[in-house]
Amino acid sequence: MIEDRTRAAVNGGAHGVGGSTVWVFDERRRVRDDVASRLVALPSVARVEAVGDPASLLARLATRQPDVLLVGTQRATDSGLAVATQVLRAHPSVPVLVLGAPDDAESVRAAVAAGARGYLRWDASPVEMGLGVSRVGLRAEPGRPHTGPLSAVGAPPAHAFGGSTALAAAPTTVRAAVRVDVPAVTLSVREMQVLTGMSQGKSNAQIGRELYLSEDTIKTHARRLFRKLGAKDRAEAVASGFRRGMMS
Amino acid sequence: MIEDRTRAAVNGGAHGVGGSTVWVFDERRRVRDDVASRLVALPSVARVEAVGDPASLLARLATRQPDVLLVGTQRATDSGLAVATQVLRAHPSVPVLVLGAPDDAESVRAAVAAGARGYLRWDASPVEMGLGVSRVGLRAEPGRPHTGPLSAVGAPPAHAFGGSTALAAAPTTVRAAVRVDVPAVTLSVREMQVLTGMSQGKSNAQIGRELYLSEDTIKTHARRLFRKLGAKDRAEAVASGFRRGMMS
DNA sequence: GCCGGCCTCACCCGCCGGGGTGACACCCCC
DNA sequence: GGGGGTGTCACCCCGGCGGGTGAGGCCGGC
Numbered sequence: 001m002i003e004d005r006t007r008a009a010v011n012g013g014a015h016g017v018g019g020s021t022v023w024v025f026d027e028r029r030r031v032r033d034d035v036a037s038r039l040v041a042l043p044s045v046a047r048v049e050a051v052g053d054p055a056s057l058l059a060r061l062a063t064r065q066p067d068v069l070l071v072g073t074q075r076a077t078d079s080g081l082a083v084a085t086q087v088l089r090a091h092p093s094v095p096v097l098v099l100g101a102p103d104d105a106e107s108v109r110a111a112v113a114a115g116a117r118g119y120l121r122w123d124a125s126p127v128e129m130g131l132g133v134s135r136v137g138l139r140a141e142p143g144r145p146h147t148g149p150l151s152a153v154g155a156p157p158a159h160a161f162g163g164s165t166a167l168a169a170a171p172t173t174v175r176a177a178v179r180v181d182v183p184a185v186t187l188s189v190r191e192m193q194v195l196t197g198m199s200q201g202k203s204n205a206q207i208g209r210e211l212y213l214s215e216d217t218i219k220t221h222a223r224r225l226f227r228k229l230g231a232k233d234r235a236e237a238v239a240s241g242f243r244r245g246m247m248s
Numbered sequence: 249m250i251e252d253r254t255r256a257a258v259n260g261g262a263h264g265v266g267g268s269t270v271w272v273f274d275e276r277r278r279v280r281d282d283v284a285s286r287l288v289a290l291p292s293v294a295r296v297e298a299v300g301d302p303a304s305l306l307a308r309l310a311t312r313q314p315d316v317l318l319v320g321t322q323r324a325t326d327s328g329l330a331v332a333t334q335v336l337r338a339h340p341s342v343p344v345l346v347l348g349a350p351d352d353a354e355s356v357r358a359a360v361a362a363g364a365r366g367y368l369r370w371d372a373s374p375v376e377m378g379l380g381v382s383r384v385g386l387r388a389e390p391g392r393p394h395t396g397p398l399s400a401v402g403a404p405p406a407h408a409f410g411g412s413t414a415l416a417a418a419p420t421t422v423r424a425a426v427r428v429d430v431p432a433v434t435l436s437v438r439e440m441q442v443l444t445g446m447s448q449g450k451s452n453a454q455i456g457r458e459l460y461l462s463e464d465t466i467k468t469h470a471r472r473l474f475r476k477l478g479a480k481d482r483a484e485a486v487a488s489g490f491r492r493g494m495m496s
Numbered sequence: 497g498c499c500g501g502c503c504t505c506a507c508c509c510g511c512c513g514g515g516g517t518g519a520c521a522c523c524c525c526c
Numbered sequence: 527g528g529g530g531g532t533g534t535c536a537c538c539c540c541g542g543c544g545g546g547t548g549a550g551g552c553c554g555g556c
Contacts, residue, residue, distance in 0.1 A: 201484030235482040236449030242490040
């Protein structure tokens, strides 16, 4: 019951049309929801399912398999580690990523030894999660299983746990890895000014006043930049600007 | 006349309330407009003025001074370099950044020798420009002049011109340098799903259908996430999500 | 020299977005 | 055990968004 509620809350009905399916296991609801909330923002992730009960995790694995399975470990109870080991024994082909506490290198090392593909700090940013997930379980096409073989992500627990965050080194690499689309668009100065205004929550009239232009003129620029960026919305246009590296 | 048109097009009326004023000089209109279009997207830049004529550049400098002056150089005619030298002789306190071609290390070296604070490739991304501009001409307060002294940015032209882009090494550092606000907000899973949908140009009804929820429910989540992010708009909310590193 | 892109402005229109408010239920933390 | 955050849904309201279209002028490139 509780489990169904959580599933419903995280799952919704996003029938991933391309993009991988990620399962998150952790017995602590806070943790798995927190991690899930960051995962749903990733463009490469189409479907996120949160599981809090070892039994139902194994039951699901019997019929379906995720592209990546994140397993949270906690030092206090060894349950997370036990679950990971159990899963890997039953389904060695499932790409398991261990979610470790920032200072818990041991459990992580143990899990990697047991067959996990890598680890992530549970406080990793979406970008870092994206890197980890895409390295471990990228799917080229919806029907195909994860493209393998992939080199282990979790090789050097020691130094990674010393830094601020595991896998934090190369965000630009992530961009390159995740990016798929973007056929190089250039916006004019005016269009950039309008887009910037939009990203600051300004109305067309407000942008017009600040640029000493008519609101209708702003609308025209907006329409044009929507076309260029392939956006139907100012929200999508702003997102597109950020994804293309035009904004910061 | 031509000059006035360009100025008006770039300038608008953004009376920078905090944030630096940047001038862009280049005789090639394409270049200066292109650079300007990337500068206007920077949160740390409040005002951009594009100048295409050496004479009017010097005339302006007599009365006002920018926080940063970008000077474009071209190998063919040495005009850009000459202008930079001239400006620096007349106004040594003006922070000059040289805009060099990707493969033109010589002019850059010469300009730095003449007193320029650093260089940027003219094809630098907004993020890289932000780094360069903020290092050279950050203003703490509207009234105060640029905070100095600042270490030269352009020390190693050689190896920088070897890489893909000058100053491209540490985008995360830029974040840290530019970021000012952001008092740590956490969105719930649902809120993240809604925000993600918004960033994909989906309507509330559409998001609702995909999550098997009522449109009114989506609106409620939207309202709540707007409050959390301090956004008045879905566009601003999306931008905020990106700026806070919640989205990618 | 013409064509194309950009800038500017205008008018019409339909619909969605966002605010306000109320309600009920669950969950977690204090 | 109660309060705060979250999830879900509903109704009302209206202002702004986005689409379509037309039109004049300037600039740069083929």
